[in-house]
Amino acid sequence: MKALEGVRILDFTHVQSGPTCTQLLAWFGADVIKVERPGVGDITRTQLRDIPDVDSLYFTMLNGNKRSMTLDTKSEGGKAILERLIKACDVLVENFAPGAIDRMGFPWEKIQELNPRMIYASVKGFGPGPYEDCKVYENVAQCTGGSASTTGFDDGPPLVTGSQIGDSGTGLHLGLGIVTALYHREKTGRGQRVLAAMQDGVLNLARVKLRDQQRLAHGPLKEYPQYPNGTFTDECPRAGNASGGGQPGWAVKTKGGGANDYIYVIIQPPGWAVYMKLCGREELIDDPEWATPEARLPKLDQCFALIEEWTKTKDKFEVMEILNERNVPCGPILSMKELAEEPSLRATGTVVEVDHPTRGKYLTVGQPIKLSDSPAEVGPSPLLGEHTDEILGDVLGLSEDEIEATWASGALGQKASAAAE
Ligand code: CAO
Numbered sequence: 001m002k003a004l005e006g007v008r009i010l011d012f013t014h015v016q017s018g019p020t021c022t023q024l025l026a027w028f029g030a031d032v033i034k035v036e037r038p039g040v041g042d043i044t045r046t047q048l049r050d051i052p053d054v055d056s057l058y059f060t061m062l063n064g065n066k067r068s069m070t071l072d073t074k075s076e077g078g079k080a081i082l083e084r085l086i087k088a089c090d091v092l093v094e095n096f097a098p099g100a101i102d103r104m105g106f107p108w109e110k111i112q113e114l115n116p117r118m119i120y121a122s123v124k125g126f127g128p129g130p131y132e133d134c135k136v137y138e139n140v141a142q143c144t145g146g147s148a149s150t151t152g153f154d155d156g157p158p159l160v161t162g163s164q165i166g167d168s169g170t171g172l173h174l175g176l177g178i179v180t181a182l183y184h185r186e187k188t189g190r191g192q193r194v195l196a197a198m199q200d201g202v203l204n205l206a207r208v209k210l211r212d213q214q215r216l217a218h219g220p221l222k223e224y225p226q227y228p229n230g231t232f233t234d235e236c237p238r239a240g241n242a243s244g245g246g247q248p249g250w251a252v253k254t255k256g257g258g259a260n261d262y263i264y265v266i267i268q269p270p271g272w273a274v275y276m277k278l279c280g281r282e283e284l285i286d287d288p289e290w291a292t293p294e295a296r297l298p299k300l301d302q303c304f305a306l307i308e309e310w311t312k313t314k315d316k317f318e319v320m321e322i323l324n325e326r327n328v329p330c331g332p333i334l335s336m337k338e339l340a341e342e343p344s345l346r347a348t349g350t351v352v353e354v355d356h357p358t359r360g361k362y363l364t365v366g367q368p369i370k371l372s373d374s375p376a377e378v379g380p381s382p383l384l385g386e387h388t389d390e391i392l393g394d395v396l397g398l399s400e401d402e403i404e405a406t407w408a409s410g411a412l413g414q415k416a417s418a419a420a421e
Helices: 017-027 076-088 108-114 138-144 168-188 198-205 207-218 271-278 293-311 316-325 336-341 343-348 388-394 400-409 416-420
Strands: 008-012 031-036 067-070 091-094 119-124 193-197 249-253 262-266 330-332 351-356 360-365
Touching: 008 017, 008 076, 017 031, 017 091, 017 119, 017 168, 031 076, 067 388, 076 108, 076 400, 091 168, 108 119, 119 168, 138 198, 168 193, 168 198, 193 198, 198 207, 249 293, 262 293, 262 316, 271 293, 316 330, 343 351, 388 400
Parallel strands: 008 031, 008 091, 031 067, 091 119, 119 193
Antiparallel strands: 249 262, 262 330, 351 360
């Protein structure tokens, strides 16, 4: 039995933030019913398409293991079906623009009335306050949550990161909120609202930068590349590739000279002697000008330059092996190509090949959270409305005639066979 087997999720999510969350819950075993607008569906089905007329990788990689039904929630018949679905499900998840579910005629008070056990979970761009009505996408959240102002080099513009911390990061936060609310419901019998705001989620992930903002009041941030020659203002600066933790770190070049021929090295106090031996600079191991973390702080750039002289003679995987043999942490800069081809990630199911009925085989990132008794089986994403009849039958108990009548009412859009005529 899967960990979330028996939990039924009414999934009104679209684009990335919400779908990330419900995909994780589906991998944990929840029955995720993705409700999509007839004829249109989740907009990402058609965005960034690589193959004509086939659901995009954007969509397929965020909606595995879900069932899809079409429903026009603004039609009278659609509202009636939605009421029944709310009664039959445990969790409603949505990430529409603020107020969209209310405008459909389903404010929280009504949802609670229909099903007091229901958990109503939302991603929004902002929490309550001046921006609560704003629509938000990934990079807007990275900028408003403190990530962009603290990412990049001191002399360059703010930078967004490739990791989707606004969307997928907030989806993760929401998932934790949902399972916590489910656990709470076990004890109280009541559902509750769960809100994960993207600004809050990004700020949570950028927590160490709020730490540094406060440290600034007590002097310069000595591990930042601005120290000792640059200037600090009263705002937490961009740290380039400096380490976010208590140990200095930097990305140094390795053999090859390619865009990703770099390795991230970290100088823990015991690592200094190891590096200097490898660099052939044993005389610096005990030299008081270099031997202690305090002595090195004002010249970290010179320390990393010394180390780079050595790393440039090896490829990044050789450096990884040599340093790890000596218990020194480091990390090669891996490209997406290298990650896609990495056998160990395939073996653990973190990178999975999935077979899709119209696309064929594609790679996806599988369940990154491993449960020993509830392993994830990663399946394909559903076609638009693929499970509409099935869901009306097995979730709402409608007979075949009732299902046909619902199609005829227009509440589900146009049936595929009728649409093809
Ligand atoms: N039947 C009928 N109508 C439906 C429907 C259905 N099955 N599904 C959706 N709709 C309607 C909604 O009710 C809404 O209508 P109204 O505007 O009349 O209320 C409309 O479709 C579109 O919803 P939307 O406003 O959410 O979509 P958008 O493309 O304009 O905005 C986004 C997209 C992401 C900016 C916005 O949804 C948002 O800010 N969401 C919250 C934050 C978030 O999750 N952002 C991350 C997105 S990934 O980068």
